[in-house]
Amino acid sequence: MPAADSPLAGLRVLLTNDDSMQTAKASNADGPGLYELRRALCAAEADVALLLGFTAHEFAAPGSQGDRSDTELPLLLSALGLDEHRAARFLAERPGAAEGEAITDWLFRAPALAIAEARAECERPTWLYQFDWSGTAPGRTGQAYHCIDLPFAFDLLHAEGVTAALGTEPPQDLADAVHGAWVAFVRDLAPGAAWPPYRDGRATMRWHAEPRPERDPLSSVREIWLGATCPPPLGAARRIV
Template identity: 50%
Template sequence: MRAQRFGRRAVLLGAGALALTAACAGGKSGSGESGTDTVTTASGPVRGTRRATGVAFLGIPFAQPPVGQLRFAAPQPPTPWAETRDCTRYGPTAQIKQLAEVTAIPEPSIPGDDILTVNVFTPTPDKNAKLPVLVWIHGGGFVAGSPASPWYDGAAFNRDGVVLVSVGYRLGLAGFLHLDDAPDNRAVLDWIAALTWVRDNIAAFGGDPAKVTIAGQSAGGGAVWALMNTPAAKGLFRAGISESGAVTQPNDKATALALSAQFTRRTGLPATAAALRDLSKIQLQDLEDKLRAPGPDSTPAALLGLAPFADGTLIPSPSAELLKSGADQDVPLMIGFTAHEFNGASLTGAQTEVTDTTLPMALGALGFAPAAAADFRTAYPGLTANQLAGQAQSDAVIRMPSFRVAEMRAGRDQPTWLYEFTWTSNAPKFQGMSFHCLDVPFAFDVLRKDGVTAVAGDNAPQSLADAIHRAWVNFVRDGDPGTGWPRYTLDRRETMIWSAAPQVQSDPFAAQRPIWLR
């Protein structure tokens, strides 16, 4: 999740991220059903849990625990084992606390050091099955989130013939802070190590390593965009899905260096692995909280600085440069956003509402020219000044950058499918909102899972979940969501609108385009 400030307005962004008002050990290994629930990986055999839709293997190490000398090092291959590991419970998580007291997606924190693990949900652990594979990277603003969320269960994908893999990775300081004596973008290296594990092992779980799609929401969607532009990840996947993605990342290197300098100013510690390696997890979390806290010395780098950045080696270019020059990749991409991402995010301070008089200032804090106030009124007729400021916040953080990615790719004839999720919640706290994270349980077809009713209400349409999930399955299987959803092109700009009655519309953002592409 991400906490981002624009003037007095706060945004919370991430995998379980809207705040509006045990790994491979213990447990029984099956339900008594017949069939194989043990698979031999390159590191050793693992045992999973049989379920109605297949077998779940939880907490399989793809790298050694990042402790001691490995805490800020590149991920190292796991130590092999001979005895069968009982992988029937989720492994430890990098997250030790949620970023907000209330999050839209349930995000459990599980203690322990063995955080570099994958969870594999497969219809059948048959090496001859050659099923398509979806690798899920959770969100959380690159500083929080959990792969153990019940919303990320792979049962529905297994039912429809897809192997699902969810990934744990280093967060915050451990994953992204530039340190003078450690490799940069350590979490990106974790993602690549997990994808390499998938390439080398997924066939034993019934998956086809040549049919891997990566996907993520919020920061996870940003991870997809970063990996699509990381040469070292080339060939490890064939398609990507960015769901409300933080595609303004990768940051430029100057942003990473500025954040590293701010870390030293605020904590008094040098930004080095040597100075931080032996601190406890709680101590590191406290340092991260100091770094990210608002204050008079806050810089733009602190907003989402703990994130992928263009280090010049692993990631050659920042997102802003990619959008100007064009990303050099033809990987099929499904990308989109919700209608109201952060419109309802709470105001800070005195809770002062934006007025007609202060709207230009509020837009300026979001990076828009003050004169854009008239354009926003045209694009979103009927909204109050305060509502327009909320919509501008959603546009600036998620909607506009994602639209720009679609436009850039369409201009280069790269296969792209754009969508907008517009169905609105009827839950009391979220009435009439199509907010950040709301579309996740529809894509995973988990409307009956814990926590969904609290944010979506009692009458979330199963038909919409069926339609969205089907499009995802088609895309993972075929690299195309289906005949009813055309590619995004600059001549027609056809976009899927996920509403109670899904439909494709031509150029639905014509009114916003003068603002978004300015």
């Protein structure tokens, strides 16, 4: 177990979806969020199991695609810390992208990848996922938006309000798979043999109609954003168990 004075004292399992963020300090100094947590996780005397992830379109807004001028997105990318070369790569690889895609990377995917990368270096048990399934709710068709994964993780597809949020007939098979992996993680400190840890070739579980782990599917996100001139935003994790 971590030392008694450690921020992780008494903690056995940690899950995070990087749901609470704040921008980095102007001085680029570490704050009380992602970077301090990353160091604590790597320095812990015992392995603290970590499962973290995000949806594919966290910050997507209905009708946002194409609703921008030619200058707005480049200005945003610069404000978020990308130099000219990395911003050009983002724009080339995602023609027609809206601002929400950049914010999704900066606010959710890059911080999670930073933690996964650091923990892989020090061989801490870490599992990463991206939730890709998208529903049919009005205004949200084709989007795996913020928190769409939670009814699946808690196996609550028939709960009140879920149909309005996800659309009709969300796949129960997917809920069984996601919920089963979360339960296994809390119970066994690992989500099961079908989901390899991140240190195994940057394995990332892709949750969609046919779930499967993939090797380094977010290489472009990692290379663009973790090499930015500004660090990713600071993130606060949630303790469970």
